[in-house]
Amino acid sequence: xxxxxxxxxxxxxxxxxxxxxxxxxxxxxxxxxxxxxxxxxxxxxxxxxxxxxxxxxxxxxxxxxxxxxxxxxxxxxxxxxxxxxxxxxxxxxxxxxxxxxxxxxxxxxxxxxxxxxxxxxxxxxxxxxxxxxxxxxxxxxxxxxxxxxxxxxxxxxxxxxxxxxxxxxxxxxxxxxxxxxxxxxxxxxxxxxxxxxxxxxxxxxxxxxxxxxxxxxxxxxxxxxxxxxxxxxxxxxxxxxxxxxxxxxxxxxxxxxxxxxxxxxxxxxxxxxxxxxxxxxxxxxxxxxxxxxxxxxxxxxxxxxxxxxxxxxxxxxxxxxxxxxxxxxxxxxxxxxxxxxxxxxxxxxxxxxxxxxxxxxxx
Amino acid sequence: xxxxxxxxxxxxxxxxxxxxxxxxxxxxxxxxxxxxxxxxxxxxxxxxxxxxxxxxxxxxxxxxxxxxxxxxxxxxxxxxxxxxxxxxxxxxxxxxxxxxxxxxxxxxxxxxxxxxxxxxxxxxxxxxxxxxxxxxxxxxxxxxxxxxxxxxxxxxxxxxxxxxxxxxxxxxxxxxxxxxxxxxxxxxxxxxxxxxxxxxxxxxxxxxxxxxxxxxxxxxxxxxxxxxxxxxxxxxxxxxxxxxxxxxxxxxxxxxxxxxxxxxxxxxxxxxxxxxxxxxxxxxxxxxxxxxxxxxxxxxxxxxxxxxxxxxxxxxxxxxxxxxxxxxxxxxxxxxxxxxxxxxxxxxxxxxxxxxxxxxxxx
Numbered sequence: 001x002x003x004x005x006x007x008x009x010x011x012x013x014x015x016x017x018x019x020x021x022x023x024x025x026x027x028x029x030x031x032x033x034x035x036x037x038x039x040x041x042x043x044x045x046x047x048x049x050x051x052x053x054x055x056x057x058x059x060x061x062x063x064x065x066x067x068x069x070x071x072x073x074x075x076x077x078x079x080x081x082x083x084x085x086x087x088x089x090x091x092x093x094x095x096x097x098x099x100x101x102x103x104x105x106x107x108x109x110x111x112x113x114x115x116x117x118x119x120x121x122x123x124x125x126x127x128x129x130x131x132x133x134x135x136x137x138x139x140x141x142x143x144x145x146x147x148x149x150x151x152x153x154x155x156x157x158x159x160x161x162x163x164x165x166x167x168x169x170x171x172x173x174x175x176x177x178x179x180x181x182x183x184x185x186x187x188x189x190x191x192x193x194x195x196x197x198x199x200x201x202x203x204x205x206x207x208x209x210x211x212x213x214x215x216x217x218x219x220x221x222x223x224x225x226x227x228x229x230x231x232x233x234x235x236x237x238x239x240x241x242x243x244x245x246x247x248x249x250x251x252x253x254x255x256x257x258x259x260x261x262x263x264x265x266x267x268x269x270x271x272x273x274x275x276x277x278x279x280x281x282x283x284x285x286x287x288x289x290x291x292x293x294x295x296x297x298x299x300x301x302x303x304x305x306x307x308x309x310x311x312x313x314x315x316x317x318x319x320x321x322x323x324x325x326x327x328x329x330x331x332x333x334x335x336x337x338x339x340x341x342x343x344x345x346x347x348x349x350x351x352x353x354x355x356x357x358x359x360x361x362x363x
Numbered sequence: 364x365x366x367x368x369x370x371x372x373x374x375x376x377x378x379x380x381x382x383x384x385x386x387x388x389x390x391x392x393x394x395x396x397x398x399x400x401x402x403x404x405x406x407x408x409x410x411x412x413x414x415x416x417x418x419x420x421x422x423x424x425x426x427x428x429x430x431x432x433x434x435x436x437x438x439x440x441x442x443x444x445x446x447x448x449x450x451x452x453x454x455x456x457x458x459x460x461x462x463x464x465x466x467x468x469x470x471x472x473x474x475x476x477x478x479x480x481x482x483x484x485x486x487x488x489x490x491x492x493x494x495x496x497x498x499x500x501x502x503x504x505x506x507x508x509x510x511x512x513x514x515x516x517x518x519x520x521x522x523x524x525x526x527x528x529x530x531x532x533x534x535x536x537x538x539x540x541x542x543x544x545x546x547x548x549x550x551x552x553x554x555x556x557x558x559x560x561x562x563x564x565x566x567x568x569x570x571x572x573x574x575x576x577x578x579x580x581x582x583x584x585x586x587x588x589x590x591x592x593x594x595x596x597x598x599x600x601x602x603x604x605x606x607x608x609x610x611x612x613x614x615x616x617x618x619x620x621x622x623x624x625x626x627x628x629x630x631x632x633x634x635x636x637x638x639x640x641x642x643x644x645x646x647x648x649x650x651x652x653x654x655x656x657x658x659x660x661x662x663x664x665x666x667x668x669x670x671x672x673x674x675x676x677x678x679x680x681x682x683x684x685x686x687x688x689x690x691x692x693x694x695x696x697x698x699x700x701x702x703x704x705x706x707x708x709x710x711x712x713x714x715x716x717x718x719x720x721x722x723x724x725x726x
Contacts (some may be wrong), residue, residue: 028505038498039467039499148512344694
């Protein structure tokens with residue numbers, strides 16, 4: 001879709017269409033749901049990870065995700081040793097959200113051409129990610145798909161996808177079933193852009209602002225490429241400690257595409273009022289100004305500095321905050337409200353919306 | 364690599380380089396193996412599926428694989444409702460090889476552009492595959508990667524990958540640990556080319572022989588596209604019945620890339636003497652003649668009519684053969700021999716080789 005420079009940028013005109021606006025998606029979901037008649041699923045679709053019952057009160061949690069177009073930034077920088085961390089992060093952070101302990105990840109690497117430099121560099125990141133998530137990588141697949149994969153330079157294209165599994169006691173599956181109005185929402189800082197919204201970010205930074213990955217950007221204190229490649233934070237150690245701290249975790253939310261709307265992926269139908277935000281990270285203010293990209297879109301597409309949320313009873317807030325702050329800044333960002341329509345209010349930004357309507361200005 | 368028309372075709376000059384000949388692969392494997400220090404793996408690398416210990420004597424089997432360039436045939440035919448079956452087959456057939464029962468598959472679909480027709484058609488195949496493999500599909504991921512995925516026509520590219528999990532009692536993991544010289548090898552027929560060797564097949568059929576997907580090919584009794592798109596056979600029901608039939612299964616082998624060398628993915632170091640082959644399927648004779656492609660290469664790249672092998676003690680052969688024949692033709696194709704170097708002899712073709720040396724003419 002040609003970009004209309006007279007209008008603020010949205011994710012749509014940067015080339016990504018919300019999947020739930022596709023009728024093909026409806027057909028696919030219908031087929032997928034029909035498989036639950038073959039073998040029941042422990043969870044409906046839409047939570048951060050799926051859970052498969054295996055008997056003895058146990059479940060396997062499973063989640064699959066790729067690194068997306070962060071790969072194109074890695075290609076432009078010719079730096080491949082950290083996006084394996086992103087691959088682990090995107091999946092392990094989803095697994096912990098259903099209360100499961102991540103155990104293992106298998107990777108799928110599709111390459112345009114076999115390149116000796118690429119695979120061993122990807123391996124370094126996968127290993128580092130595995131260390132941070134306390135998992136192993138017991139296998140994987142490499143596919144040579146010359147005519148299906150493309151990239152920035154001839155032959156340089158690749159894709160990197162992971163599938164993570166973990167285990168959870170069925171009676172401890174966490175899907176926000178006990179979340180209550182008044183519960184506190186703790187936000188743990190992201191490390192930067194993570195692995196979502198890169199299509200829009202690249203469009204703004206490289207096409208609109210004409211920056212290069214090597215451009216030094218004063219706000220970042222480093223190059224644009226270095227800022228974008230900052231690996232996605234892995235929240236496994238905090239989440240596991242929180243689950244074992246003797247307090248009741250009401251829900252976890254990995255803040256990926258759709259931003260804080262990820263809070264609404266709960267069984268209990270409640271709303272979320274965000275009242276206190278951390279200081280805006282430079283990567284997001286540079287993109288917002290450079291687009292320009294309206295706050296409505298920024299807050300839907302990016303994590304905006306909050307990579308992971310923990311919802312607890314206010315009585316457990318102090319202890320939860322202490323553990324949540326282990327590796328990154330964490331703070332209370334708001335609280336749960338009664339709202340069967342599941343609105344998310346971002347009051348400091350004057351925004352309100354639901355996953356179906358997206359954000360609009362309040363009043 | 365430019366194709367040398369004066370030489371018989373190999374998979375290399377059709378554009379696929381054996382992964383074990385890449386030094387980057389060595390580096391990647393080193394990193395992957397190092398993750399076993401973080402969390403031990405129940406199995407070494409190299410078997411059909413990985414197994415993760417989860418306590419209580421139970422393991423999760425996990426395997427990931429894509430449909431590869433069979434997708435380009437689907438694109439050329441504009442027929443997308445069966446390759447979901449291939450996606451399930453490639454993974455579920457691997458899971459049963461370690462003695463596990465497949466339970467669930469998550470899919471990853473990367474698209475160049477959101478296309479309403481594509482997703483719901485892919486869903487139909489995924490559902491049919493799930494029925495045949497008796498699994499559900501509890502989740503998946505759709506990624507829009509306009510600049511990373513390409514295809515035959517503008518915007519039409521996509522990739523389809525699955526990860527299948529199953530469960531296995533740790534004391535019943537099947538990795539050919541008890542295989543013995545004299546054991547019988549049963550071969551169950553493939554349904555056609557399955558999902559391996561499509562790069563070479565397409566090169567021969569479409570570039571060398573100048574056929575089109577719509578060309579009616581007398582040997583196939585249908586069009587080239589229909590023949591190539593024949594869904595990969597799913598062997599789950601036979602395999603589960605064999606595991607529960609009260610006979611001792613020595614090993615299962617899903618015959619994918621590397622052909623009958625897949626027999627050697629056993630813990631016990633033995634050789635395999637293939638003495639009786641089913642009649643050559645037309646798809647393979649047409650490719651062999653059309654390349655020409657030498658038998659050494661044909662037998663390494665393609666399943667050559669045998670999609671799945673079952674190794675049993677000769678005393679169990681009759682019962683195993685009866686069950687193996689439930690859905691497809693099955694026959695005894697040879698037997699296990701003493702050979703620590705794990706040669707595979709294909710005597711009717713006068714070929715011998717190991718996974719490291721590939722096939723050469725005998726003497």
